[in-house]
Amino acid sequence: MARRARWSSARTFERPTWGRDVQQFIQEIVNGLVTGSTYAVVALGFGLVFSVMRVINMAHPDLAMMGAYAAYVIIVLVLGGPTDLSLVVAIPLLIGLLVVGAAVGGFGGLMIERLVVRPSRGKYLLVPFIATAGVSIFLQNGASAIFGPNPRSVDPILPGGAVHISGVTFTSMQAAAFAISVAMMIALRHYVRATKWGLATRAVADLADVTSACGVNVNAVSRLTIGVASAMAGAAGVIVALIQTQASPFMGLLLGLKSFVCMLVAGNRYIEGILAVGLGLGILEAMVTGYISSQYRDAVAFGLMLVILLFRPSGLFGSYDT
Amino acid sequence: MIALITPYWDSITLIAAVTGVIAMGLYISSSAGALSVAHAALAGIGGYLGGVLTTNFAWAFVPALVAGGLAGALTGLLLGVLILRMNPLVAGLTTLAFGETAVVIAYNIKYIGGGSSFYGVPPYTTLTVALIAIALAAVIGWRFDRSRLGRSALAVRDDDTAAAAMGINVNLTRLAVFTLGAGIAGVGGALRVHYILVQRPEDLGFFESLSIVIIWAVGGSYTFWGPIAGAFVLTFVPELLRFSAEQRFMVYGLLLAAVVISRPDGMIRRLPDGQRPDIQRLLRRVGLRRGGPDVHPVKASGDERPET
Numbered sequence: 276m277a278r279r280a281r282w283s284s285a286r287t288f289e290r291p292t293w294g295r296d297v298q299q300f301i302q303e304i305v306n307g308l309v310t311g312s313t314y315a316v317v318a319l320g321f322g323l324v325f326s327v328m329r330v331i332n333m334a335h336p337d338l339a340m341m342g343a344y345a346a347y348v349i350i351v352l353v354l355g356g357p358t359d360l361s362l363v364v365a366i367p368l369l370i371g372l373l374v375v376g377a378a379v380g381g382f383g384g385l386m387i388e389r390l391v392v393r394p395s396r397g398k399y400l401l402v403p404f405i406a407t408a409g410v411s412i413f414l415q416n417g418a419s420a421i422f423g424p425n426p427r428s429v430d431p432i433l434p435g436g437a438v439h440i441s442g443v444t445f446t447s448m449q450a451a452a453f454a455i456s457v458a459m460m461i462a463l464r465h466y467v468r469a470t471k472w473g474l475a476t477r478a479v480a481d482l483a484d485v486t487s488a489c490g491v492n493v494n495a496v497s498r499l500t501i502g503v504a505s506a507m508a509g510a511a512g513v514i515v516a517l518i519q520t521q522a523s524p525f526m527g528l529l530l531g532l533k534s535f536v537c538m539l540v541a542g543n544r545y546i547e548g549i550l551a552v553g554l555g556l557g558i559l560e561a562m563v564t565g566y567i568s569s570q571y572r573d574a575v576a577f578g579l580m581l582v583i584l585l586f587r588p589s590g591l592f593g594s595y596d597t
Numbered sequence: 598m599i600a601l602i603t604p605y606w607d608s609i610t611l612i613a614a615v616t617g618v619i620a621m622g623l624y625i626s627s628s629a630g631a632l633s634v635a636h637a638a639l640a641g642i643g644g645y646l647g648g649v650l651t652t653n654f655a656w657a658f659v660p661a662l663v664a665g666g667l668a669g670a671l672t673g674l675l676l677g678v679l680i681l682r683m684n685p686l687v688a689g690l691t692t693l694a695f696g697e698t699a700v701v702i703a704y705n706i707k708y709i710g711g712g713s714s715f716y717g718v719p720p721y722t723t724l725t726v727a728l729i730a731i732a733l734a735a736v737i738g739w740r741f742d743r744s745r746l747g748r749s750a751l752a753v754r755d756d757d758t759a760a761a762a763m764g765i766n767v768n769l770t771r772l773a774v775f776t777l778g779a780g781i782a783g784v785g786g787a788l789r790v791h792y793i794l795v796q797r798p799e800d801l802g803f804f805e806s807l808s809i810v811i812i813w814a815v816g817g818s819y820t821f822w823g824p825i826a827g828a829f830v831l832t833f834v835p836e837l838l839r840f841s842a843e844q845r846f847m848v849y850g851l852l853l854a855a856v857v858i859s860r861p862d863g864m865i866r867r868l869p870d871g872q873r874p875d876i877q878r879l880l881r882r883v884g885l886r887r888g889g890p891d892v893h894p895v896k897a898s899g900d901e902r903p904e905t
Contacts, residue, residue, distance in 0.1 A: 395858045400686075401632070401814050402861045408811065409853030416846035532803070539690055574701040581694035584687060 302443050303561040309449045309518065311557020312456035315550045316511040317530060318537035319460060320504035326480040326543040327500045329400070330392055333407040336531030337414040338383045338505050342376035342512025343522040344418060347429050349375060365432050369451065372432075372517075373510045380509015381502045383414075388501045411527070418524035426523035429516045452514045457550075459507055464546045466503075476500055480543070529573065536576040540583045542590020552591065607724050611792060613832035614727035618785035620812045620824030621734040625741055626673065626778025627813065629771045630754035631680060635692035636782045637805035638699040639676075643669040643783025644790035644800075645709050648718040651791070658721040662787045669783015670776050677775035681768055696806050703798035714797040715790075722792040730788055731825065734781060738821030741777075750774045751819075815856055817863030826865050 317339055324332050349372060360368070391410055395402045433447045467473040478486040479496045487493045515530065516522045533556065541552035556576060564572045583591060623636045643665030650656040650664055676695055680688035709715045741747040749770045752760040757767050790796045799805075816827015834852065838845035860866065 391854055391858065395861065399861055401810075402857055405811055405814050405857045406854040408807070409850040409855075409857070412850030412853065413847050414850075416844070416850065420844060420847065528804075571701070574697065577694050577697035577701075580690065581698060584690055584694065589687075 298443060299565060303565045304558055305443055305445050305449075307558030307561030308554055309445070309453050309557070310560065311554040312453050313511050313515050313518070313553075314530070314533050314537050314556055315553025316456050316459055316514075317508055318534035318541070318549050318553055319463060319546060320508045320511075321534055322538040322541075322543045322549055323463075323476075323504045324501050325538070327476060328392065328396065328497050330396060330403045331400070331407070332384075332387065332392070332501070333404060333531070334387055334411040334414060335384075335407075335505070335508055336527035336534060337411050338380040338508040339512030339515065339530060340418060340522070340524065340527040341383055341414065342380045342509030343429075343516035343526065344422060344427075344512075345376050345379045345509070346372050346513040346516045347422075347427050347522045350429055350432060351427070360432055362433075368432055369517075372513050373455065376509040376513035377506035378509070380512065381506035383509070384501050384505020385498065387505075388498055392501070415524050415527065422522075422524065424524060426521040426526075428521050431517055431520055448517055452518050455514055456511070459510065460546060460550050463503070463507070467546060472496070472499060533573075533576045536580045540580055540591055542587075542592045544590075544593045548590070548592030609832060609836050611722070611724050611727040613829045614724075614731040615722070615785055615789045615792065616809070616812065616832060617731045617825045617828035618734045618788060619782050620809055620816070620828045621731075621738050621821070622669075622778045622780070622782030622785055623809050623813045624738065624778065624818065624821065624824040625781060626775045627818070628741075628747065628754060628778075629750040629774045630757065631677075631685060631771055631775065632689045632810070633676075633692045633775070633778075634689055634803060634806045634810060635676060635696040635699075636779070636809050638696040638801040639669045639673055639779045639782040640786030640789065641699065641703070641796065641798075641801035641805075642672050642786065644786035644796045645703070645715060646783075647787030648715055648790040648796050649709060651719055651721065652715075652717050658791070662784050665787030666780045666784035669786065670780030673779020673782075674772070674776045676779070677772045681771060693803055693806075696801060696803050700798050700802045703801055709796075712798065714795050716795045718790050718794045718796070720791060720794055722788050727788065727792070730784070734785075735821065735825055737781065738824075742821050746770065746773060811853065813863075815853065815863055817865030817867075819862060819867035820865055823863050823865045827863070830864065 317336055321332070321335050324330060324335065387407065387410055391406045392403050395406050431446070431448045433451060437444045437446050438450070465473075467477055475486070475491050475496050476499070478489075478491060479493050479500075483493055515526070534553075537549060537553045537556055540556075541548040543549075556579065559579065560572050560575045563575050619636060619640045622640070623633065626633050626636065646668040647661040647665035650661040651658065656664070676692065679695075680691050683691060703709065704712050749760065749765045752763065752765055753767050753770050760770075761767050812827040812831050813824050814827075815831060816825070817823025835845055835849050838848050856864065
């Protein structure tokens with residue numbers, strides 16, 4: 276009789292609650308998946324540009340920062356910071372923001388390619404690295420000059436606060452972020468595997484001179500690749516701004532470092548590899564933050580890199596060449 | 598003591614000189630082709646040891662500097678052994694990871710202050726000391742460039758297979774130059790801590806090391822004048838661009854990109870064998886030096902150099 280009474284009270288979404296430990300574990304995994312998916316998207320862009328053009332674009336995470344500020348400008352300055360939007364309005368707005376972010380990122384990436392990468396390619400690896408580092412300094416301080424060095428807060432636009440399932444909490448924005456990131460990566464994978472330009476991209480990444488001898492316009496492929504990668508970074512920046520509800524001029528630094536580590540640990544060859552490592556890094560960081568201390572969160576990435584690179588120098592899943 | 602125009606420029610010159618010492622350490626370490634992004638960490642280790650010795654154990658200045666240098670050299674030796682057989686890209690990444698790991702370790706050692714940094718260091722580094730140090734570093738770099746070890750390192754950097762075929766012990770050369778450069782960086786770090794009087798764990802990290810690498814690459818990575826020129830130019834330029842805090846870094850970033858694109862070798866370019874340095878050719882054209890045309894003006898060996 277007592278048991279019956281317990282089950283009859285109306286608790287719509289609650290199943291019998293799991294132990295607190297399991298709840299926390301799953302919560303960490305969920306948080307980790309969300310942040311990890313953003314790392315993976317930016318890391319993919321990095322890796323794509325590196326394998327096709329053999330150039331490390333240090334300004335790549337700053338393109339994400341530009342996307343984040345684009346989102347800020349639209350949400351706060353243009354729309355005045357709407358808070359209670361219905362789904363019908365919010366979803367197209369989100370899609371619009373992603374498109375704008377991608378456009379901003381893509382434009383920035385193509386400008387960087389034209390002005391900085393093209394004149395400095397082919398000499399040493401270090402030259403475009405330092406040149407794009409200079410561009411990165413320029414972009415960060417430019418954003419700081421325009422918007423101020425303090426973070427600007429961005430209102431989350433999706434309605435409905437947190438969702439609770441079995442004691443695990445996440446916001447609709449986080450779920451959307453994860454879904455969008457995974458969708459972008461699946462789209463990229465399809466592009467790379469099944470479309471003509473995608474195959475050309477893989478060919479150029481593998482053996483650029485042979486591909487050129489087969490009649491592929493390597494320069495056009497390179498430019499297209501950097502455009503796509505930068506657009507993805509811009510869209511990722513929009514997502515990060517919405518999850519963290521803020522945009523700051525130097526957010527590219529930490530994001531970039533972690534994405535760089537993802538790219539190195541996963542190796543350039545397989546997109547799924549970078550996705551897996553990105554998610555894994557996010558989860559690992561969440562675990563360390565939750566169970567040990569948040570002090571070590573940023574050290575996780577480097578520890579992981581050190582360990583993996585000692586045993587598998589070309590990345591977990593291999594790269595085209597090293 | 599020497600004083601330049603104002604105390605403000607004194608301190609800028611001092612910082613530039615000390616950074617030049619650390620950059621010279623990087624120059625020597627990387628002269629065999631293994632780029633190291635850990636030199637801020639090596640300098641920081643020297644700084645911690647030198648600072649602790651002077652503060653907690655009341656050592657004199659020069660022995661503390663030497664100890665800092667030895668600490669840097671020892672750590673450099675270990676790191677060098679670690680990256681000896683890796684290919685250049687992976688070796689660079691390992692140094693990156695090493696630097697960041699050093700930061701985390703430094704954060705967690707309470708004796709050297711942990712997250713609150715190590716402070717209370719006596720201010721032994723003056724402008725005179727710094728200028729003497731950079732002059733000594735320049736002499737060491739000059740002798741290194743002309744020595745057997747320095748030339749072997751350059752050969753290894755250009756093509757290690759050919760160097761090995763010529764009888765150069767590639768691994769020994771790499772290890773020797775790495776350790777030497779690490780020691781110099783350690784001394785530079787000890788000098789710096791006795792000026793700034795504080796040693797933070799963050800100063801061992803990747804971004805600091807990246808600044809040193811940029812100084813090295815922009816200044817000129819093939820001659821000993823390079824790191825010195827790079828350190829002075831890249832320390833003075835932000836000070837000379839005295840607009841607002843952000844705008845001057847915007848200009849700085851653009852300048853950085855422009856310089857490195859137009860001069861991939863660095864500001865002070867590599868001398869192809871047999872060609873007189875640019876300065877001497879200029880002086881000759883102006884008439885301040887006698888002498889005929891260049892001896893065997895050989896063009897630099899091709900534009901397709903292997904990646905650094």
